Amino acid sequence: MQADISFKELKKLAKGQQPELPAFKLSVLGDFSTQHFVTCLIGSARLARIDLDVFEADYDQIEMQIIDSHSELYAHCADAVLIAQCTEKLYQKFVRVPELERIGFAESATKEIVGRWEVLADRTNSSVIQLTFAYENDRVFGSYGLSEPSSFTFQLQKLNFLLSEAAAANKHVFLVDVNAVKGGFERSQFRDDRVFYIAKMPFSLNALPALASEVVQVIRALRGQVAKCVVLDLDNTLWGGVIGDDGLEGIQIGELGNGPAFAALQTWLKELRRRGILLAVCSKNDEKAAKEPFEKHADMALRLDDFVMFVANWDNKASNIKMIQETLNIGFDSMVFVDDNPFERHQVKTMIPSMVVPELPDDPAERLGFLQGLDLFETTSYSTADSARTEQYQVAAKRTATVTAYDSYEEYLDALEMRAEAAAFDEFHYPRIAQLTQRSNQFNLRTVRYTEDQVERVANSPDHVTRYYTLEDKFGDYGLISVVVMDKREGDVLFVSEWLMSCRVLKRTMEEFIINDLVRVARANGARTLVGEYIATPKNSMVADVYARMGFEEREDGFHLDVEAYSAKNTSVKRKESGK
C-alpha cells in the first residue's frame, strides 16, 4: 500500500544502498524500456522496507535471456523473474499476422508465454511475475471488435483470460493486474504517446509508481508479508452515525442517508472474511449497544459471527489493539486498522508504527474505492480451507476458556483428546503447505518460503524427506499446522531445512510429538543424526531454544540429535492412524 507518490520521489528513494533492509533478488525482462520502471520498483520496494537486488536485462531480450542457459538471468539466481511485456509490442506482432490466422493469435501468444514459464520452472526455483496486457481498443472495429474474433480487441481480451487460466495451472506464476492499475488513470495520465515513440516506454512517468507498487505488493506476498486481519471501528465506519446516540433506528445502513456507502463497505469486508481474512471490532462504545445492530438490524451485511473478536469498551484503542494482537498471535504488520476518526488513527499509528493504518477519505462514499485501490490483500496462495479460518479462531477462544477448570496443565492437555496426523507431503495439501510457509513468522526455524510449485518439487525430490502435521481436539479441527522439510546429507544425516508451526497450537506438546515422528522417519530412512538450525529473525525468537528443549545438542554447525540413542518424549498428542 502506498500513498500517491511521484516518479521523482521514488527516484530519490532508489538512490544508494540500503543493506540494512532484507534483500529480494529480482530479474527484470522487458520488451519495452524498463529503466524507469526498475527505478520505481526499487524505490517502491524500499517504502515497503525491502531492498531489491535487480538484474535488468537489455531491451527486448526476454526470449534470449530465457533460452540461453548461460545467460545473466540464470547467473543472477533471482527469487522472482518479472516478465514485463507491453500491449504495443503485442500489437506490432498482431498486425504482421495474416488476417485469416488472427483468430488463433491469443492462443499462440499464450503458448509462447507459457512455454517461457515452463523453461523457467525447469531451470530455476524462481517465481515468475508476469504483467498482464493493458487493455486497448484500436477502434479498427470499434465496439464491434469485442464480438469479432479476428480483431485485436477480441484477441487481446482472450489473451489476458487465457493467461489467467494458465497461471491457475502454473503455481509458480503470479500475474499483475495491469488493467486494475490502469483503471485508476485517465488515458493521457497512464500513457504518454511521445515517450513511447521516442523511448519505447509505453507508460507515462505518472503511472509508473502505481504499476511498481502493484508489483511490490506481489513481492511482499511472496515474502510472506500478507494482511491477515482487519480491525474495525464501528460508529461512522461500519454505519453512519453513533449507535449510542442515534439508536438502532437512527444509524445509517441500508437505504437511509449514507447507508448505501456503509452497506457496500460491509459487503466487501464480508467477502474478505469469506476469503479467510479475520475481522475484529475495536470500538469506543458500550458493548451491549455496539452489538445490537449486528444482532437486530435487518440491513447489516456483517453479523457477530463474522468477527473473531469484538472489543467494545472505553479504553484507548492502541491498548485494545495490542490485546487483540496478543490473542490472535499474529504480527502487527499483518493487521489493518480502519477507523474514520483521524485522531484515533494517529494514536494507533504512533503507538503501533508497524500496523497498516489507511488514511480514509472523509466522504464515506469514497472509502471503499480508496481501500480497494490500496491493494492490501494480495496473496500468493489460496485454498478453500481458508474460509474456515474465522471459525477456527472462534473455536480456539472456546478452548482457552476451559483451561482454568483443571488442576494441572497436563491434565488439561490430556482432556483435550488431541490427535494428529503425520505424513509426507501429498498433492491435496500442497496449497495449504505453501500458504503456511508464507504466513508463519514466529514458530519458524529458518523462514524458508515456498510457493506451491516449490512444494511440489521438494515433495517429489529423492534428496528430501517431507512431513506435514494436522491437529484436532475435542473442540474442533485445526487442520494442517506444521511443516517439516529435511535434506538428505552425507554421513547419514537428515538436516531440517525447514520446521514451522502455526502459533495456534503452541504449548500443547505438539513439538514433542513432531520430534518423536521425525526420529521415527529418520530411522526408517537409515539416518543416524538429525541436525537442526535456528536462523534468527526479528519475529522468531520464541524458537531459539526449541531444539535444545527437545534434547538436541548444540554444536558449532547446528543442533545435533543422535537418532539411535533417542527415547520418545512424553506428549499428550496421539497419532491418528491415517498417516503414513
Added chain:
Amino acid sequence: MTNEEIYQALDEVFQDEFDDETIHVEAGTTADDIEDWDSLAHIDLIMAIEDRFGMKFTMGEVTGMKDVGEMVGIIQERMQ
C-alpha cells in the same frame, strides 16, 4: 514570465533533476555540457519542465531541440 524568470526556473529543474546545485543553464547549453543528460534523462527533464511551466512539448520538439535556447523559445511561445 520574463526570460530571466524562465532561466531561473529552468536552473531549479535542472539542478533538481541532476542533483547538482552548481548547474546554470544558458541559451547555448546542450546535452554535451551535462554529464548525465542522456536520452532517458532527457525524458525526465522534459516531463519535469512541462510540469513546472504547465505546458507540453510536441514529439518533434522533444527530439529536435538543439539547445536550451530553443527550449526557452518554445516555453515562451506556449506560455502566451
